[in-house]
Amino acid sequence: MRRLIFVFVIIHSCIISKAQDQIQFVKTDEDKATVTNVKCGANNPSGLVFRFGNGLADFGEYPWMVAIIKISDTSSTQWSDKDYLSAGTLIHPSVVLTSSYGYEKIKPNELKCRAGEWNKKAEDENYLHQERNVRRIVTHKDYFKDSFYNAVTLMFLEKPFDLNEAPHVGAACAGQALPEPGTQCFGTGWGNGAFTNESDILKKIPVNLLSVADCETKMRETRLGEIFRLHESLTCASSADDTCKTEVGAPLVCPVKGESTRYVLYGLSAYRIQQDGAPCAYVNVPAFYSWIGERMAEEGFKSDSYTYVP
Structure with a gap:
């Protein structure tokens, strides 16, 4: 009996060790831990549910894709073309990287980010999109709007996207x-x-x-x-x-x-x-890799989530 218990402990320890190799814990603003896949930039090449061609992405094929949307007075979760502002890229469960153009006079509390979107007119996909409000906007100090120089912006979210049970949402490298x-x-x-x-x-x-x-x-x-x-x-x-x-x-x-x-x-x-x-x-x-890391560190985030590791 003791031998069986000993063997079970060894197997259990190996499973835990292997699992820890696949995940990391990211500190959030709420000082809670959320789990995210260490391997950034992992796509879903065959799609999670649907298969398309002719220039259309498969469902979940690019899980880092984010839609940046202006918050409206309505509580509806349906897509609104008039409220959609631009695209962005998820590089951390709590951080979206995007271009600076169009956000010169917009306040953080006017924006939300949507991850996991695919068909903007469908509400019955197998995995639903997620939305998070923007807490802070940080734009490069040398941004020059007229020529699009240094047009890089980070949006820090009020709370992280949930990557658990969400294979269609993930961070880019x-x-x-x-x-x-x-x-x-x-x-x-x-x-x-x-x-x-x-x-x-x-x-x-x-x-x-x-x-x-x-x-x-x-x-x-x-x-x-x-x-x-x-x-x-x-x-x-x-x-x-x-x-x-x-x-x-x-x-x-x-x-x-x-x-x-x-x-x-x-x-x-x-x-x-x-x-x-x-x-x-x-x-x-x-050209902004160091700048991104510096701004992330100022907010208490590490670069692990978007750093490529073979």
Whole structure:
């Protein structure tokens, strides 16, 4: 009997040890612990329930996708196009990374973030979306609206998203250095905004990263003219059919070499000149990797949630 008990204790300890290798505990504002998957950037390549093609993401395929919404007077949870402001990326259960454009005069208590959304017109998906109010907005001190320089913003939430029993919600990894030009990546979004084709279902758009030289050459052929220089806070990508445009703040993620189900965030949709052949500009996330970590630390959060670990 004692031998059986001893064996059980060993097995139980091994199970606990293995489980602890897969999770980490994140301190929240309420000083409670919530569990989140250590492996950021893990997508659901086959979808959790639905399978789609033709430029549409599968359900839960990009679990870090966030919709930033203006809080309305109604208590309805149904999607409202007029209240949807832009996209964002979940990098921690309590933190959303997005572009700064459009938030210059908006207060935190006017906003909420929605994670786990897919079909914005459906209310009967197997896993429901979650919403959290914004507690604090932190924008880069050198943000220049007119040229989209340093357009990076962190939104700290009143309470964390619940990642338990929510496989369609997860954090993205943040890139520390841009991949090589020519790398195929994906932009995601519903297409809300000027000059974009809207979709009820989340879109995924394949794009190819451009070098600085190629980006500047293509941009100089637009109304921006010969004086255009790509600012270090921006990067560039293009798509074969000029559909790289998505709503402001939408994530640009690239696959990790050798890992079919891991992606890293390298950009946030910034702008596109409405002209054939013009590439799309994105906020260069790696350029702000240290800034993100510093601002997170000021709020008492570690960088583990968005740090890529093979």
